[in-house]
Amino acid sequence: xxxxxxxxxxxxxxxxxxxxxxxxxxxxxxxxxxxxxxxxxxxxxxxxxxxxxxxxxxxxxxxxxxxxxxxxxxxxxxxxxxxxxxxxxxxxxxxxxxxxxxxxxxxxxxxxxxxxxxxxxxxxxxxxxxxxxxxxxxxxxxxxxxxxxxxxxxxxxxxxxxxxxxxxxxxxxxxxxxxxxxxxxxxxxxxxxxxxxxxxxxxxxxxxxxxxxxxxxxxxxxxxxxxxxxxxxxxxxxxxxxxxxxxxxxxxxxxxxxxxxxxxxxxxxx
Numbered sequence: 256x257x258x259x260x261x262x263x264x265x266x267x268x269x270x271x272x273x274x275x276x277x278x279x280x281x282x283x284x285x286x287x288x289x290x291x292x293x294x295x296x297x298x299x300x301x302x303x304x305x306x307x308x309x310x311x312x313x314x315x316x317x318x319x320x321x322x323x324x325x326x327x328x329x330x331x332x333x334x335x336x337x338x339x340x341x342x343x344x345x346x347x348x349x350x351x352x353x354x355x356x357x358x359x360x361x362x363x364x365x366x367x368x369x370x371x372x373x374x375x376x377x378x379x380x381x382x383x384x385x386x387x388x389x390x391x392x393x394x395x396x397x398x399x400x401x402x403x404x405x406x407x408x409x410x411x412x413x414x415x416x417x418x419x420x421x422x423x424x425x426x427x428x429x430x431x432x433x434x435x436x437x438x439x440x441x442x443x444x445x446x447x448x449x450x451x452x453x454x455x456x457x458x459x460x461x462x463x464x465x466x467x468x469x470x471x472x473x474x475x476x477x478x479x480x481x482x483x484x485x486x487x488x489x490x491x492x493x494x495x496x497x498x499x500x501x502x503x504x505x506x507x508x509x510x511x512x513x514x515x516x517x518x519x520x521x522x523x524x525x
Contacts, residue, residue, distance in 0.1 A: 256294065257397035259389075261382060263412070264403040265309075266343075267301035269385055271394050279392035281348030282385075291450060297394055299385045303343035304378050305405055307356070310342065311374060315367035322371050326411045331376075331418060331473035332507030334369040336360040337500070338377035339484060348388045349489045357488060360504040375412050376474075379419035380481040386420065400425045400461070410464075418470035419478065425461035434458060473507060480504075 262268040272294040278285055284298030305319075312319045337359045344352035358373065386396045399422055406413050406426045417424040438453045447453035480500050487495035 257395040258400055259386065259396050259398070260400045260402055261406075261416070262403040263304055263378075263401055263405045265303070265305040266346075267304045267378065267382065267403070269299045269301075269347075269382065271297045271389055271396065273297060273392075273394045276393045279388060279394070281350055281388055282392065283347070283350065297389060297392075299347035299389070301340065301378060301381055301385075302346040302352075303340065307340050307342050307374050307378070308371060308405075311367055311371050317367070319371070322368055323409065323411070325368065326372055326375075329372045329411070330510075331415075331470040332477055332504075332510065334360070334365065334373050335362070335504045335508030336365065336369060336373035337477065337480060337484070337504055338370070338373040339481070339488065340374055340377040340381055345489065347385050349485075349491065351489065354489065357484070359484070360501060360508075372411075375415050376419065376477075377481075379412075379416045380474075380478055381485070382416065383420055383478060384482065384485055396422070398423050398425060400427070402427060402431050413464045414467070417464040417466045419474045421466050421471050421475075423466070424464040426464070427459040428462055429459045431459060473510070476503070477507065 256272050256274070259269060259271040262270070270290060272290050274294060276285060276295050276297065279297065282297060282299045285295060286298075287295045289296030289298070308319050312322045315322060339357040341354040342356035345354050358370065382399075386399075390396050399416065399420055401413050401416060401424050407430065413424050413426055434457060438450070438457050441447050441453050441457065442450065447456060480503060483492075483495050484497075484500070486492040487497075
């Protein structure tokens with residue numbers, strides 16, 4: 256336990272486990288035995304992720320692969336944009352399909368690439384909202400496993416998620432599709448004595464993205480604004496004060512650029 260699987264594709268499916276938990280407000284899937292026969296499976300997610308990235312690229316008459324080139328040079332808060340990724344509504348935790356995407360902080364110099372980076376940050380912030388709600392319901396959240404089609408090809412996204420969540424993000428070194436079925440098939444065939452042994456034998460090794468302390472410190476402040484906006488525009492918290500948000504976004508954008516770590520600079524996201 257303590258591992259949360261974050262399946263990032265056209266949308267995002269978030270799957271966690273706990274020894275026992277009651278219903279969690281805003282989290283629709285809490286089912287004993289749904290993931291592990293001896294544990295409670297908890298499922299949540301984002302209504303759109305990759306679809307948002309594709310829409311940004313499409314409006315710029317390009318594709319995500321081309322638009323992503325150079326994102327490894329961006330730092331936390333650099334764009335001065337804060338994006339709520341409700342472009343296809345909110346699945347968790349507000350469960351409101353009629354919401355729309357919001358981007359604050361625009362100026363005349365912003366590019367589609369800036370918006371793409373802000374959208375990556377926004378989906379990470381939304382993921383943190385969900386993980387915090389799970390934690391409030393007694394679900395342990397220690398590491399995040401980024402699965403699905405996007406993390407395999409986008410190191411920048413994985414690092415941003417680690418920096419926002421403040422937890423290690425693990426990415427399988429290969430395509431994990433079908434591994435779950437293979438694990439349970441091996442148990443049915445008697446190839447392994449129990450689930451944990453089957454996982455040890457069959458699961459892929461991981462590449463780990465550790466949080467960068469400096470970036471995480473910036474994201475802690477940005478997330479405080481995001482959380483206020485999320486529940487404010489989401490119609491949950493009632494009236495909120497917004498007069499400081501745009502000024503703070505400009506302040507973060509004006510921070511001096513930090514050198515890009517060599518292991519990040521070498522990666523070109525797809």
